[in-house]
Amino acid sequence: MEANEPAGRSARKHQAIMEAATTAFMAKGYAGTSMDDIAKLAAVSKQTVYKHFADKEKLFAEIVLATTDRIETMIDLVADIPADADSLEENLLQLARQFLTTLTQPQVLQLRRLVIANADTFPDLGAAWYEQGFERVLATLADTFQRLADQGLLRVDDALLAANHFSGLLLWIPVNKAMFHGSPQHTQPQLDHYADAGVRAFLAAYR
């Protein structure tokens, strides 16, 4: 048997549908994906899809919210930085690079586009994604900055604002570019350069 396959047949089908739906929605959007497409991709009858998910909207909401799990990775990433004055810049730089690399992965950007594109059709979904994903990471980053400030490594009034500025300096360019273009737009050296420049500006403002 394979690694992570759930025991029951039903659970297996459920997971297959979720995966197929995620792939399909990401590739072709909500309106561009039919339930038949999903059933076919999951190698499952349409009837079974409707057995597991009441309708298309519910399925969509489910697969979007399921990806919020991946946020944990980001949170762990920003949760802790060594509080060492000498290597502060280097530590922040490393954080920035991982931050950028993670958030500019095609999957992440594609999902972001998907949520934004349907934010008026599913306003609750957009809000939930924003709060459970985006804001949690920023809150954690703010905690980290606050800790660094308490130890005299940063000069910070409003830690959440500082976290917003940090991510804005890093992400504004590449994320925007990606939002308006279909395919990935950045090479690793470019991303590193953004990280570098962003961290330098941040430290100039906040050290």
Next chain:
Amino acid sequence: MEANEPAGRSARKHQAIMEAATTAFMAKGYAGTSMDDIAKLAAVSKQTVYKHFADKEKLFAEIVLATTDRIETMIDLVADIPADADSLEENLLQLARQFLTTLTQPQVLQLRRLVIANADTFPDLGAAWYEQGFERVLATLADTFQRLADQGLLRVDDALLAANHFSGLLLWIPVNKAMFHGSPQHTQPQLDHYADAGVRAFLAAYR
């Protein structure tokens, strides 16, 4: 006769269709808007719509690119700042506030969402919007910063990067919030606060 109405009947219809299409697409998205909706809203027969625009895609592209005109306003806004050392902060602050107010108007954000949502269906359109809108404003802002740097008011290596940082500091928070929520999210005092904090961080980094 009214103010800006074009002379011929044909030109009047053309404009009515454009306006109706803009309204409809903004409100309900590309897929959510039917050609019948547009015809009805423009008080025009569907036949006439197809007389003026080959098909739905062409119409959509047209109305999106037409809004690029409004960019001129933004360009004028960032094109010039008084080069006065004493009031630099105040001048930048005023620029920042106008910048934020303009870009967080519901119409602007809605259009942005519209383009992003359909960037994979119409990649050329997304790219065009990005280059003719976004990048032109940033380039102009970069010129302004370069001029300020030449006069010793700012310390700038890469003016375009500085412009990106400036807009990232200002816009990252409100624009993101707006992208994931249906309706406008910000009050004027909040926007002013973002402008204030953003400009302070920018000057700390670049003066």
Next chain:
DNA sequence: GAGGAACTGGACTGTCCAGTACTGTTAGCG
């Protein structure tokens, strides 16, 4: 004020798709 181009209104085709229905088959559980 006559001719023609643009317009109206509504019917129509072809297609796509969400969701349902039904008949038979398979997998798991006691």
Next chain:
DNA sequence: CGCTAACAGTACTGGACAGTCCAGTTCCTC
């Protein structure tokens, strides 16, 4: 082994919508 719920396959309903067609009307132009 035998029962049952979940499954496959496929056909079907009902509705939406892009784009076309046509017969009659209105507006502009010469």
